[in-house]
Amino acid sequence: xxxxxxxxxxxxxxxxxxxxxxxxxxxxxxxxxxxxxxxxxxxxxxxxxxxxxxxxxxxxxxxxxxxxxxxxxxxxxxxxxxxxxxxxxxxxxxxxxxxxxxxxxxxxxxxxxxxxxxxxxxxxxxxxxxxxxxxxxxxxxxxxxxxxxxxxxxxxxxxxxxxxxxxxxxxxxxxxxxxxxxxxxxxxxxxxxxxxxxxxxxxxxxxxxxxxxxxxxxxxxxxxxxxxxxxxxxxxxxxxxxxxxxxxxxxxxxxxxxxxxxxxxxxxxxxxxx
Amino acid sequence: xxxxxxxxxxxxxxxxxxxxxxxxxxxxxxxxxxxxxxxxxxxxxxxxxxxxxxxxxxxxxxxxxxxxxxxxxxxxxxxxxxxxxxxxxxxxxxxxxxxxxxxxxxxxxxxxxxxxxxxxxxxxxxxxxxxxxxxxxxxxxxxxxxxxxxxxxxxxxxxxxxxxxxxxxxxxxxxxxxxxxxxxxxxxxxxxxxxxxxxxxxxxxxxxxxxxxxxxxxxxxxxxxxxxxxxxxxxxxxxxxxxxxxxxxxxxxxxxxxxxxxxxxxx
Numbered sequence: 001x002x003x004x005x006x007x008x009x010x011x012x013x014x015x016x017x018x019x020x021x022x023x024x025x026x027x028x029x030x031x032x033x034x035x036x037x038x039x040x041x042x043x044x045x046x047x048x049x050x051x052x053x054x055x056x057x058x059x060x061x062x063x064x065x066x067x068x069x070x071x072x073x074x075x076x077x078x079x080x081x082x083x084x085x086x087x088x089x090x091x092x093x094x095x096x097x098x099x100x101x102x103x104x105x106x107x108x109x110x111x112x113x114x115x116x117x118x119x120x121x122x123x124x125x126x127x128x129x130x131x132x133x134x135x136x137x138x139x140x141x142x143x144x145x146x147x148x149x150x151x152x153x154x155x156x157x158x159x160x161x162x163x164x165x166x167x168x169x170x171x172x173x174x175x176x177x178x179x180x181x182x183x184x185x186x187x188x189x190x191x192x193x194x195x196x197x198x199x200x201x202x203x204x205x206x207x208x209x210x211x212x213x214x215x216x217x218x219x220x221x222x223x224x225x226x227x228x229x230x231x232x233x234x235x236x237x238x239x240x241x242x243x244x245x246x247x248x249x250x251x252x253x254x255x256x257x258x259x260x261x262x263x264x265x266x267x268x269x270x271x272x273x274x
Numbered sequence: 275x276x277x278x279x280x281x282x283x284x285x286x287x288x289x290x291x292x293x294x295x296x297x298x299x300x301x302x303x304x305x306x307x308x309x310x311x312x313x314x315x316x317x318x319x320x321x322x323x324x325x326x327x328x329x330x331x332x333x334x335x336x337x338x339x340x341x342x343x344x345x346x347x348x349x350x351x352x353x354x355x356x357x358x359x360x361x362x363x364x365x366x367x368x369x370x371x372x373x374x375x376x377x378x379x380x381x382x383x384x385x386x387x388x389x390x391x392x393x394x395x396x397x398x399x400x401x402x403x404x405x406x407x408x409x410x411x412x413x414x415x416x417x418x419x420x421x422x423x424x425x426x427x428x429x430x431x432x433x434x435x436x437x438x439x440x441x442x443x444x445x446x447x448x449x450x451x452x453x454x455x456x457x458x459x460x461x462x463x464x465x466x467x468x469x470x471x472x473x474x475x476x477x478x479x480x481x482x483x484x485x486x487x488x489x490x491x492x493x494x495x496x497x498x499x500x501x502x503x504x505x506x507x508x509x510x511x512x513x514x515x516x517x518x519x520x521x522x523x524x525x526x527x528x529x530x531x532x533x534x535x536x537x538x539x540x541x
Contacts, residue, residue: 010352016358017358023376023410113470113471118493119290123285222369245372268422
């Protein structure tokens, strides 16, 4: 490669890196500014303070929303993975007739606009007493998370060396032992990937979170952020929002970096030939 | 699972055929396609459709162009590649609402070190901020998928093309692009149907002001603020039909390419 060509690629890398990181650093910077300096229009905080973090840590509005987000996210993840794993296993092993329908059905769910469920669920949940509860959010999340988990797991299972299971059975293991000792360890990375993708989905949702909740009983962080009350009327509490944004971004960031390779494998599963 | 997911969908269609305003529950009744007639003759619906179309077309176009560029950079395997790869997952992992706030604060003159202009005060600049946020959030996903597609192109194929005297552009156009065409199409389809329902970014940044109200936001306003379940459901059903029509039309037009992909996929 020519020298100027190489420089061009490096310049491209630098630009992409800068654009990817800038908005995140900006939120961090805002979160460390005091109310007095937040409108100083400087890229970084001149006099960094944790005031905003202390303020949200002492606000039930935020801590309760964080608890709801974690609880609802984990419940959705555990249920989705527990239901999707055996289903994906069956789908991979049994080669049943409806197999050709799986892709279109998954696509149908991927296409479905969440807002189209808001009206019916709002009405049904009020009648069933599920409005503004954890279950009221977990149920719609599952309807999107299950196909997502099935899709990821099926693609992963297809790549597994199934001969090993048969070999274990030939060596005298019962089907259950073969499943437990051979398959479960092999399947673990795929299950982990599906779990992360599902958790991200639930953690990110905004449409259901603002439509099917009305109080801090079940309101998750994205919804709470949109309704953060300002100190002054008509003014958003920018510092508090920024601090809360950083707090909810950190766990996702850590998970993303730790499971980087799994995540990419999961995202590209089933779309790209291997 | 089908019952859990299917019942609310059918119930939503049923609601869209009724006069059902929670502020006037006594007036509830079946009106057939009356809500659809009302929605389709309302200028606000067509304005929302136009706003949705603008955001979708521009954002998805930019995502594919930028995503392809980034995938090509990553494929080079230069120094900084791992940092770039990790940095790409940053926008992907971040909550959309947080991304919307970050870009809003970059575009707010009283806060931002970048601008003195009230970007979210005018129509086209509002669209620019919304689209920038969407592109920032989704491009990594596009880039990673296209990179996986590029990685499947055999290196010998590229070497042969070089030996045959193909220049850089020719190698891209004649070898790489055809090889990743199926993946490119899947990404295009997925991003289009995903962007058609854009909601979070618009809700946070403009709340539909300056002509940026999208179809999802219009449906939400009818349902949640005006408590008109009939009209709101009609808008939702129309939005779903639009997304479904795009998906079905797309799959039909590109059926040959997609068949190739599903036959090669993971067997």
